[in-house]
Amino acid sequence: MNHVTGIPxxxxxxxxxxxxxxxxxxxxxxxxxxxxxxxxKLGFEVKTVSVRWMPM
Known part of the structure; x- marks a missing residue:
């Protein structure tokens, strides 16, 4: 007999x-x-965000 296992x-x-x-x-x-x-070309300025990890 097989047992059906679901997702918790x-x-x-x-x-x-x-x-x-x-x-x-x-x-x-x-x-x-x-x-x-x-x-x-459409007048938008693409910027990248710098994320620095600060340990607590």
């Missing part, structure tokens, strides 16, 4: 937003379009 209710399960959106969803077109834009 209190265990967090992380899922990807990428997996939740269908391949034919219109938002994928919008994402591809926005990724191709040259933001600096």
């Amino acid at each position: 209710r209190l265990q967090m399960q992380i899922s990807s937003l990428e997996d939740s959106i269908g391949q034919d969803n219109f938002v994928r077109f919008i994402d591809a379009f926005v990724e191709q834009l040259d933001l600096s």
Whole structure:
């Protein structure tokens, strides 16, 4: 006799937003379009944030 094992209710399960959106969803077109834009030519300044780890 086999025993069925489920997922514990209190265990967090992380899922990807990428997996939740269908391949034919219109938002994928919008994402591809926005990724191709040259933001600096449109007047945006792209900055990177420096994160320093400070031990407590």
